[in-house]
Amino acid sequence: MPKKKAKNRPGIKQKTEGTISRRNVLKIGAAAGAATVLAPNIITTRKAFAAADPVPIPLAQCTAAVRSPAHVPFVDELPIMFPAIDHPLSPAPTETANTGAGEWPRVAHQRWAQFTPAHVTTELEARPGLHTFHSNYGPSYVWGFNGVYPAPTVLNRYGKPTIVRFRNSTPPSGDNTFGHPEITIHLHNGHHGSESDGFAGDFFPSGRWKDNLYPNCYAGLDTFGGNGDTREKMGTFWFHDHRAEKTLNNNVMGLNGMFIVYDETDPGHEHPSAGSLRLPGYYGVTDIPLILTEKRFCGLDGQGRNEMVNAAGGDKWIVNGAIQPRMTVRNRKYRFRILSTGPTTAQWDLRLRGPSGDIETMTVVATDANFLEHPVPVDAGANAGNSNSVLGTTIQVPGAIRVNVAERYDVIIDFSKYNPGDQLYLTDARIMNVNQTATQPLNIPPPGFLTNIDIGNVIMRFDVVNRETWFPADTPAIPETLCTFPPICTPDTTFTWNFTRDPAGTLPARLFRINGKVFDANVPQHCILKGTCEEWLVNNNTPNADGPTNWAHPVHIHFEEFRILKRFAIVGGVFQEVAVTPLSRGRKDVTKVEPGEAALIRMNFRDYIGRYLIHCHNMGHEDAFMMVAWHIVPDAAAKAVCDSQIVQANKEFEAKLRGEEVA
Amino acid sequence: MDRRSMLSRVFKPSPYSQGAAKFTNAVLRTQDNKEVRFYDDLIKGKQCVINLMYANCHGACPLVTTILKRTYRDLKDRMGKDLFIYSISVKPQDDTPAALKHYAEMRNADLPGWYFLTGDSYDIETIRFRLFNMGHVGMDLDFAMHSGTFRIINDATNYWGHAQAFASQQNIMQRIAWADPYKSPAEWDVYARNLQVAIDKDVKKYGYRRGF
Numbered sequence: 001m002p003k004k005k006a007k008n009r010p011g012i013k014q015k016t017e018g019t020i021s022r023r024n025v026l027k028i029g030a031a032a033g034a035a036t037v038l039a040p041n042i043i044t045t046r047k048a049f050a051a052a053d054p055v056p057i058p059l060a061q062c063t064a065a066v067r068s069p070a071h072v073p074f075v076d077e078l079p080i081m082f083p084a085i086d087h088p089l090s091p092a093p094t095e096t097a098n099t100g101a102g103e104w105p106r107v108a109h110q111r112w113a114q115f116t117p118a119h120v121t122t123e124l125e126a127r128p129g130l131h132t133f134h135s136n137y138g139p140s141y142v143w144g145f146n147g148v149y150p151a152p153t154v155l156n157r158y159g160k161p162t163i164v165r166f167r168n169s170t171p172p173s174g175d176n177t178f179g180h181p182e183i184t185i186h187l188h189n190g191h192h193g194s195e196s197d198g199f200a201g202d203f204f205p206s207g208r209w210k211d212n213l214y215p216n217c218y219a220g221l222d223t224f225g226g227n228g229d230t231r232e233k234m235g236t237f238w239f240h241d242h243r244a245e246k247t248l249n250n251n252v253m254g255l256n257g258m259f260i261v262y263d264e265t266d267p268g269h270e271h272p273s274a275g276s277l278r279l280p281g282y283y284g285v286t287d288i289p290l291i292l293t294e295k296r297f298c299g300l301d302g303q304g305r306n307e308m309v310n311a312a313g314g315d316k317w318i319v320n321g322a323i324q325p326r327m328t329v330r331n332r333k334y335r336f337r338i339l340s341t342g343p344t345t346a347q348w349d350l351r352l353r354g355p356s357g358d359i360e361t362m363t364v365v366a367t368d369a370n371f372l373e374h375p376v377p378v379d380a381g382a383n384a385g386n387s388n389s390v391l392g393t394t395i396q397v398p399g400a401i402r403v404n405v406a407e408r409y410d411v412i413i414d415f416s417k418y419n420p421g422d423q424l425y426l427t428d429a430r431i432m433n434v435n436q437t438a439t440q441p442l443n444i445p446p447p448g449f450l451t452n453i454d455i456g457n458v459i460m461r462f463d464v465v466n467r468e469t470w471f472p473a474d475t476p477a478i479p480e481t482l483c484t485f486p487p488i489c490t491p492d493t494t495f496t497w498n499f500t501r502d503p504a505g506t507l508p509a510r511l512f513r514i515n516g517k518v519f520d521a522n523v524p525q526h527c528i529l530k531g532t533c534e535e536w537l538v539n540n541n542t543p544n545a546d547g548p549t550n551w552a553h554p555v556h557i558h559f560e561e562f563r564i565l566k567r568f569a570i571v572g573g574v575f576q577e578v579a580v581t582p583l584s585r586g587r588k589d590v591t592k593v594e595p596g597e598a599a600l601i602r603m604n605f606r607d608y609i610g611r612y613l614i615h616c617h618n619m620g621h622e623d624a625f626m627m628v629a630w631h632i633v634p635d636a637a638a639k640a641v642c643d644s645q646i647v648q649a650n651k652e653f654e655a656k657l658r659g660e661e662v663a
Numbered sequence: 664m665d666r667r668s669m670l671s672r673v674f675k676p677s678p679y680s681q682g683a684a685k686f687t688n689a690v691l692r693t694q695d696n697k698e699v700r701f702y703d704d705l706i707k708g709k710q711c712v713i714n715l716m717y718a719n720c721h722g723a724c725p726l727v728t729t730i731l732k733r734t735y736r737d738l739k740d741r742m743g744k745d746l747f748i749y750s751i752s753v754k755p756q757d758d759t760p761a762a763l764k765h766y767a768e769m770r771n772a773d774l775p776g777w778y779f780l781t782g783d784s785y786d787i788e789t790i791r792f793r794l795f796n797m798g799h800v801g802m803d804l805d806f807a808m809h810s811g812t813f814r815i816i817n818d819a820t821n822y823w824g825h826a827q828a829f830a831s832q833q834n835i836m837q838r839i840a841w842a843d844p845y846k847s848p849a850e851w852d853v854y855a856r857n858l859q860v861a862i863d864k865d866v867k868k869y870g871y872r873r874g875f
Contacts, residue, residue: 245825
């Protein structure tokens, strides 16, 4: 590595074992995670894109990159995103859009009077930055919230509503390589008004901002009163750009981050307190976000940059913005909030490998944002049956927790079982490029590395050290019971969503569709009366799909969590009901349907009205049409109008298919 | 508009457009048997809607041409000036310029700013792959796969979008507008003002925001 490169990245040389206080952990997160971006930006954000911002190096310079440059494993400490700090906004948020001051048009915030008296505020500004993914690399041009990738983590609390002001300071024209400078930010999977949901058609341009009101309430406000039904508690959210057609692009650029909401059961600390489950709970210290993605990089260019290759997929596995980092852990329990940001077909089959390479136990406590009723341990031994890496009825990767795009799994790992000096590995089933080159087609493991793991499988390493006296003592055993699920609702009606990919030669030849339709910001495909419950079949065993080459779709539904009642798959050539895996029996907001699969779910539609989405969360698929809107309407009259709009749109569709010239 | 008058306008590409390296500069022929270079003459700095077709097609192509005619009519003021339609033949070995002229005339689609294009089949296969590939072999090898899809390009902003022919006309118009040149702050002010008015009307009429 050339000497001048190290000089360009202050703070990259960190202290390591034994010297990490909480403050240092956060500082290291800031330094390694953001290289040239300074922490004060989390409070004093600039108000617009400025000419002094970094500019990308034109794409043409790195289209030839086939393999990312080699890196040395386990050099960098795992970055941890620093928290976004609450601070007052100027001008103060208003119920209706403050368009005069630059807010983007929207409807008035729903339930404003109920939720604003006690709210807190913060601002996240999407703008360009430089991020160094590995200390063998030069910085890369990214878009990040407050210039940082991944974004600062928003730490919130139930009962404390938040307004997040999303400001768009991406380059307004000209120098976008891959991102598009219009954004709309979705909080996945918040229960809030449509005007705060980051609807895909509601994007706004550079120089504008939009206030999203996150009430941090439990669903069921209308029926339960107060702050809703506490059994609807969620924890691990994430926020990301949802711009129609450009979600993939803007997420590859870096516009996503984690959003955690605490309550009494999960209070964000480990002290004994009323109702607390006492799980590992200090953010950034014993409660660690792990944001997974994959990227590809260009070779070092004349300006000392290693730019990202702007495309879906990659050959480097990235965790919290770092390539194969290591994390120093004390011999105690830790909670990891694992999120896959995709962006496309990546499915992480995560396994914990012990000091000798054996598959060790990880205990899942929450799926998507929701606690399971009871912890579910996953390993390749006694708990092998709990793996969700299932196709049909077959476990594909023994001992693995499969994380599909946009899914979250909260996992407890107990490092007290290991000795100081032990090293453990978090692995994927796929092999990344560590140090392959054109002439060296295979990865060469570092000296002394385990022989029973391919170094390319390893996402990160855990280095176990003795807990120092100042470090928080271990938490009690994981409780047998984590929560009580709210009852599964009784459906008022049923509906089927068919996910299709048209076989060649069929009309209307639209590739990815849901119920034959593509994303239309103006036309819903389903109208739902507020306050009702529906049973939906999410169906990827569709009649016009060309059989086994139909594709897998991680389906996400906005607004409320659902429960999977039944799962269907093709086993031995026969479409039949198969068991719902233990990790899918809880509350979910993403369910992957493999080719020929279907899921029967139930979900409530309470408290709010407006436009929401169902879509495949493979960002390539959602940008290529596999997303449609559904509306929650306030009353029967509105439902009649909504339904007639669907009928009208279908008439136009049919007329077009007949070749009529539509007036 | 012939090639010379097309070139007389200044179309400025985005500095981050990959240009001919991505689009190719293949020499194609229009329905009027005029030679055009794909990137330099048709794409560079311009906004355009591109579809794939062939003259002797009895499935989607005539239907899609009808839909494009409606689109042309709706955007007539811009057509041939800063917005273009390119219908590229994926059976160039059969489709001579004369055959395409006949196809266009039969359907009243021989209009200024709308080019029916043919050329060397290798070049067209390359263009088809560059513009419409989904990164999946099964789809990409099948030339009929994209007959219902429009590729929407704005090379001045390096925008790559798309629309589906059989979606609502409003949806097609919106997706073309999503690829429009960047607006100035003053233009965004006007746009935002109108949008808020439309939203408020929608809410007043239906009780919630349904569209836009």
